[in-house]
Amino acid sequence: MPYQPNLQEGVISVKEYRIKPLLTGWFHMNWGLIMSPIAAGYFADLPVFMFLIEGEDGEQIIVDASYQHDHVPKFIFGPHRTPELEVPEVLKNNGVDPLSIETVIITHLHHDHTGYLYLFENADYYVQEEELINAYFPMGYQAVGGYPDEWIDLVPRFRLVNGDFHLKEGIDLIFAPGHTAGHQAVGVNTSRGRAIIFGDAAYLYGGLAKRFPQQFYEVVAKGGVAGKELDLDDPEVQEVLARVFGARYGGYFGPSILNPGEIMRSLAKLDLMADIVIPGHDPLLTRMEVLPDDYDLE
Numbered sequence: 001m002p003y004q005p006n007l008q009e010g011v012i013s014v015k016e017y018r019i020k021p022l023l024t025g026w027f028h029m030n031w032g033l034i035m036s037p038i039a040a041g042y043f044a045d046l047p048v049f050m051f052l053i054e055g056e057d058g059e060q061i062i063v064d065a066s067y068q069h070d071h072v073p074k075f076i077f078g079p080h081r082t083p084e085l086e087v088p089e090v091l092k093n094n095g096v097d098p099l100s101i102e103t104v105i106i107t108h109l110h111h112d113h114t115g116y117l118y119l120f121e122n123a124d125y126y127v128q129e130e131e132l133i134n135a136y137f138p139m140g141y142q143a144v145g146g147y148p149d150e151w152i153d154l155v156p157r158f159r160l161v162n163g164d165f166h167l168k169e170g171i172d173l174i175f176a177p178g179h180t181a182g183h184q185a186v187g188v189n190t191s192r193g194r195a196i197i198f199g200d201a202a203y204l205y206g207g208l209a210k211r212f213p214q215q216f217y218e219v220v221a222k223g224g225v226a227g228k229e230l231d232l233d234d235p236e237v238q239e240v241l242a243r244v245f246g247a248r249y250g251g252y253f254g255p256s257i258l259n260p261g262e263i264m265r266s267l268a269k270l271d272l273m274a275d276i277v278i279p280g281h282d283p284l285l286t287r288m289e290v291l292p293d294d295y296d297l298e
């Protein structure tokens with residue numbers, strides 16, 4: 001007789017977590033750089049988050065560590081934050097003592113994700129090996145996105161991962177390159193299935209236009225390559241968008257910083273795995289204090 005797993009309710013269960021997007025500042029940016037060249041005419045504020053993962057048993061895991069104001073090229077990113085968005089303040093207000101954190105996951109080594117890593121003095125940092133190598137000696141324009149002095153002294157505590165990695169019960173690191181060479185996403189088991197913290201594989205819900213078409217059209221309509229709003233009823237616009245959506249991996253729009261093809265494949269992979277999508281920098285997340293409880297998108 002073949003082996004029969006016992007699927008009686010309650011017998012097999014995986015630890016569940018909740019996720020809090022912690023707002024820690026804003027970048028004033030050209031949204032054409034962050035979703036699709038079609039939105040190149042749109043400038044607006046983009047939130048910078050850290051994420052706090054909390055287990056049923058009170059365990060706390062940190063994902064990424066925001067930016068230090070003076071380490072970000074201001075003429076490109078336009079960083080700004082009010083005093084209550086200072087990282088130590090945000091951690092305190094959310095009941096996080098940095099010295100008691102044992103696990104920090106780094107999606108990638110850009111400066112808006114590494115600024116306050118040093119606060120977690122007792123933590124192991126989980127990062128892809130490919131990311132470390134490329135961030136230390138970046139390629140071309142990638143160099144504006146990093147500030148190695150923020151993390152180079154912490155490398156002895158880096159736990160280097162190669163590809164997909166099961167971190168612990170209910171938490172997986174998912175290799176998702178393209179935005180950077182060794183970018184990773186984080187899969188988290190919740191009461192509503194698997195939530196995926198996309199990191200910067202997708203900055204916005206609109207980056208997964210197949211799943212969130214309304215969010216995509218809202219952004220591209222405000223953009224317009226020529227710096228004026230896009231008329232979505234214009235037959236030529238409709239024809240071009242239909243072509244884009246009909247293309248290979250059509251409907252996925254990533255911030256194509258290093259490798260556009262890799263981003264498309266990473267987005268397709270993560271989209272298939274996710275019950276709940278958590279992009280890296282979407283203003284919609286500012287209204288969701290706790291996930292999945294406050295998640296209201298389909």
Ligand SMILES: [Zn+2]
Pocket residue numbers: 110112113200280281
């Ligand atoms: Zn980022």
